[in-house]
Amino acid sequence: MTRTPVQSPAGRHGRPAYDRASLLEIAVVDFNERGYDGTGMEEPARRPGLSKSSIYHHVSGKEELLELAVNRALDALDALFAVLDEEEKRTRDPDGGSPETTATARMQRVVHRGVEVLAAELPYVTLLLRLHGNSEVEQRALARRREFDHRVAELMTRAAAEGGKRADIDPHLASRLLFGTVNSLVEWYRPDRGLTVETPADALTTILFDGLHGRAAR
Template identity: 65%
Template sequence: FAVLDEEHEKPTDATTRLERTVRRSVEVLAEQLPYVTLLLRVRGNSEVEQRALARRRDFDHRVADLVAEAAAEGGVRDDIDPGLISKLLFGTVNSLIEWYRPSGALPVGTVSDALATILFDGLRAPVKVGDGG
């Protein structure tokens, strides 16, 4: 939540705030990997886990609101449901717990940059002028 709160307070467009939220979330995940892994594995079997799930749902809703704001500004697509976009964005971020290791060969900045590039700019190579399309 701190990541969203930090970005909400910055006077910039919603798309920039959304991208920075995604990037910062990757950094926090790497910094707090054991805690985040545990948090993402809860299933609501206890009152504590139910509260954790409620907080995750609240986070999803807040990100969806930010996506909707970015879409209204014309910064991201408006033809896909903001709630779905939120789930896809953070499903991708959260999948890092399965394979990313902060002590490994990939610096967190490299992972964050690659993830943001793919999520916000796409996977396809840019069309080069003069290539004929």
């Protein structure tokens, strides 16, 4: 994985000055590059102007840094739960039978928003997707991810029932494949390379849902 540069805020006499937020940015880069278990406090302490003592001034250790990073990633995931909740409200509107409120159209909006959220919190979502459940913090995050997967699968089931997706593809499998593709962006999408988030969001939505609308092969 290409190392993402972290800009250090300038302190007195031009030396970097770190606060809790900038320290967290550094830690997430190290966690993603080396893995959480493979990262010690000496890695971030190698930054100019940082030392172990200055790190411990802000946090109790790398476990707290992981919890802060995971909480930020879960905040991003909560934004997708909010989209799902909003999509549920659409079904109770007077125009609930309009094309914009079908389960398929709602699913497309969730996927499109998923790309946007991933891009906005890329390092933190990357960390979330690579957790293994080795700690209580990680287990809590994975449980929240499973809850999201379940909600998406329910929406996909409704899309299948209304004829908006191929009936020969299991809804749970389809939802996993959809968001597996969305999540793959963490491996290559870099917002600083001139590709706006709308480009992959639009492309993924079009390609994925055109495939789901197609007929089964004979």
